[in-house]
Amino acid sequence: MERYAGRVALVTGANSGIGAATARALLRRGLEVVGLDKRIDRVQARELKDAPGRLYPLQCDVSCEENVPRAFKWIKENLGGVDVLINSAGICRENLPTTGQTAEWRHTLDVNVLGLSVCTREAVQSMLDRGVDDGFVIHICSIAGHIMPFDPLCSMYHASKHAVKALLEGLRKDLVARNSKIRCGEISPGIVKTDIYNNLKKYSLEALENMRTPMMEPEDIADAVIYMLSQPPRVQVRTDNGRKRCR
Template identity: 50%
Template sequence: MERYAVRVALVTGANSGIGAATARALFEKGLKVVGLDKRIDMIKAHELKDAPGKLYPLQVDVSSEESILCAFKWIKENLGGVDVLINSAGVCGESLPTNEFTSIQQISPGLLKTEIFSTLQKHSTEALENMRLPMMESEDMADAVIYMLSQPPRVQVYDIILRPTGDLFC
């Protein structure tokens, strides 16, 4: 991770769940993290005062190309550009300006316990609870991101598949 210290990471969906956990893990490792989300109320609360990195919350609708381009413009003007892009807001990759990125890496998770479950209808949530399916936490995804970025320059991790222990679909 030393080679990424003081570099700029952009994390979409940084207000909660996987995005929040990943943003927190990255600025704890010393990166400047730009956290994008429609809601930024919780992004600021995630910042740790004694962490070596810095968090920059930006209110952005990642489903709007204009909004995304404005964010990249702000980042370029204020931080010099993006070195690491973590897309955890569910936006299709071709919607983001990726022509400056040299590699695309992917983490494919199994079932994760995130804020999305609070938006499900009551019977959907109850059904999941009754099935007693094993679930991972958002921090498990953040740890996988840190693992990918921690590799020496001679190693490139392209894909990681994560499944919770006891997953029936493994």
């Protein structure tokens, strides 16, 4: 992690859950962390007074395309550019394929797929424009991106996470074709105790706890992010039936 000390990391969805835990983990390792979220007040509350890194809360709705370039413009003008991107912002809604609301489907895709894609494009362009060849892009995906829906209520969420997995592989091939050493990866956890379940009824946190469903903590995923970033440049961590491969 020493090579990233003092460098700029952008974490989306930084106000709670995996995003907040990841931001804190990066701050402890000396990175300058831009915490992107609609709820900037909650991002500000995550600042660690004793951490060597500094937190920069930045208000941005990743589902609104014009918001994202504006955020990257601020980062360029004030911090130079993004070296590490953690795409953590994500939402889940319970909607049946036969009766779901179009607006909620669209919102899921706007955040989980298009927002992630726009942030990735802007971050990678920032790295390429500045000649950064050791940058890193990490998508926080889900086990839902590797299996079929276990309940039709979750169909659109599963579809969005399958898209994230496909987009990651496309990004990897794009970077290889450019002869770039910028790395990318995705982390696909199971159930993590986060606010993503606040808007759910059948699969609320309370319901999952009543079912005695094992859950991970956000810090467990932040640890996985740190592990990926800490690997030497010759190592590319991939999710492929649980195996790790070199690039």
